Amino acid sequence: MKTVTLAHGAGGKQTSELIDRVFKAHFANPDLTADDAAVLTPPAGRMAMSTDGFIVSPAFFPGGNIGKLSICGTVNDLACMGARPLYLSCAFVIEEGFPMDKLEEIAAAMEKTAKEAGIKVVSGDTKVAGKGQVDGVFITTTGVGEIMEGVSTSGDFAKPGDVIIVTGDVGRHGCTILLEREDFGIEADVTSDCAPLWGAVEAVLNEVKDVHVIRDATRGGVGTVLYEITGQSGVGIDLYADRIPVADEVRGVCGMLGLEPLYLACEGRLVIMAPEEHAEKILAALKTTPYAKEAAVIGKVTAEHPGRVVMTTEVGTQTILAQPGGELLPRIC
């Protein structure tokens, strides 16, 4: 089996081989050159820029791998600002001994996902670290995008009366990683929701510009996003337990382990807040796109109880959505 060696990171012949065979083969485009930096023409309007490091363990999981995740994470962060993804750079830190075919698989997933999201890889870096200095492969991606005209979203902009929409069932990525670790000896058929979401955001913004908040619910899940928004916007949130989409398998696993699906990570789900009169249009637009078929209104923003997320339970009573403390799950993304 061919593996990555320290020589592949030394800058010599083997480095060129690695770059040609793996990265150039998958990322080739006119803006990706052999020069020290990419030369680009800036977009006409405002730009968004975001960076994210990925250290997920295991690096391969049902529904994706660290490569797909590293594109989706950055593309989705840009999309949350209403930005069409344009250019992306990626830096790899690879552990000595990492199988070459696995690295190719990761690069292939990045190529496919980048193509789908419409983003071009224009710059990259590869380092090889000694055995044990990193775990497998770590990837950092940075992306820039062009913000759609007339759009302005922020966690500060939630207003009482806004509806809260989630673009699909919650907690799948976190649950998938949890089960892959096999620490619990539970088997369930769950795949990560990892997906690029610019398409979903674009469909919404083509219909409705007046969207206040878009957030991707990654680490900490939808629950953490909601609490962040209550703090940033100085509002309260009412949630309806029976409207929150959760896959049966995820619900089952959470029941067994005493976890709240709202706090499990998603990698392909957005939380959108917008004036109630746009709710139907937004839902309809989302449902025309591949990763938001189950979009649903799960609650509303209120001036009551600022800083709190209050849930109307399945038995019709009201209870606070408890905030988790401590480390829920290390290295999920």
Place this chain on the structure above:
Amino acid sequence: MESAKEKAIKIIRSYDGPKIRIMEVCGTHTHEIFRQGIRKLLPENVELISGPGCPVCVTPVGYIDEAVYLAEEKGVTITTFGDLVRVPGSRSSLADVRSRGSKVKIVYTPLDAVTYAKNHPEEEVVFLSVGFETTTPSACLAVEQAAAEGLKNFSILTANKTMPSAYRMLKDSVDVYFYPGHVTAVTGTGLVKSLVDEGISGVCGGFTASELVTAIAVAIKKFQEGKPFFVNCYPRVVTEEGAPEAMALVDKMMEPCDTEWRGLGMIPQSGMKLREEYAAYDARKHFNMPLIEGKPNRACRCGEVLQGICRPVDCPCFGKACIPEHPVGACMVSNEGACSAYYTYGDI
């Protein structure tokens, strides 16, 4: 058509009979009852008491002191479920011990502790074996595995407990037990059925909103009939025979012993310890440990909370000296503890 859940809610809300005290024994039930907002359905004459079914909460101070002794005096590596790390001992918690340089490793299953011991032959590894009928079989499996591998550096510090003696001891504070779903799934319903002859009533139920309200509604309905009863409202999981293999394994390797419950004191024959054949894996024997008695914090009323004598909010420490970040008593440590649940959900 009215769903089972709606029907149950109606029964609970409209109950106007004599006062009924229902004790949910299991910590997961306590947590879910809060999370699902079920307490808010209850009329005044229905009281839900959070019982002693969270293994961390009933672990006595002296047990933590024993683990601290092993870590600091004997230099052993402690392996434990995460919840136990912050439980206060007489002077130190395991978190304190870890910050002073001792090795305290968090594991998800006892078998992980065996694997750790195997990979670290130069260390003495002790697993903190707490829990009820649900977790005791996995501790036995770990010892069996260690024996099969011929490990000499692995032992367990037992504080395993069985529920029936606690049911009997607390029966006067309770009208109907809401029996723990998972424990009853292991033991089977035979035991709780036999308690009916001793005048002890109960229902067994699951963990979803619908399952929880159904079990409570059945408890209320049957209570009004005036005769001791048992109803299994969780038949998809709980059966007559339970899990005989698990029980046989425990019976092969362990025997009943007297044991202390935090707050309830010594309950005869309510604990489990390794049989003589497995003495080499019993940390108390392996390290020839002295008898260590804990000194509980006198202000903490966890004991009374566990017996349903007082509510968490009646304790002078609650929400002041004792909060989840700095627990004084065990019931504030585990997220299944009654105090933690009251603290998290109680203020709305």
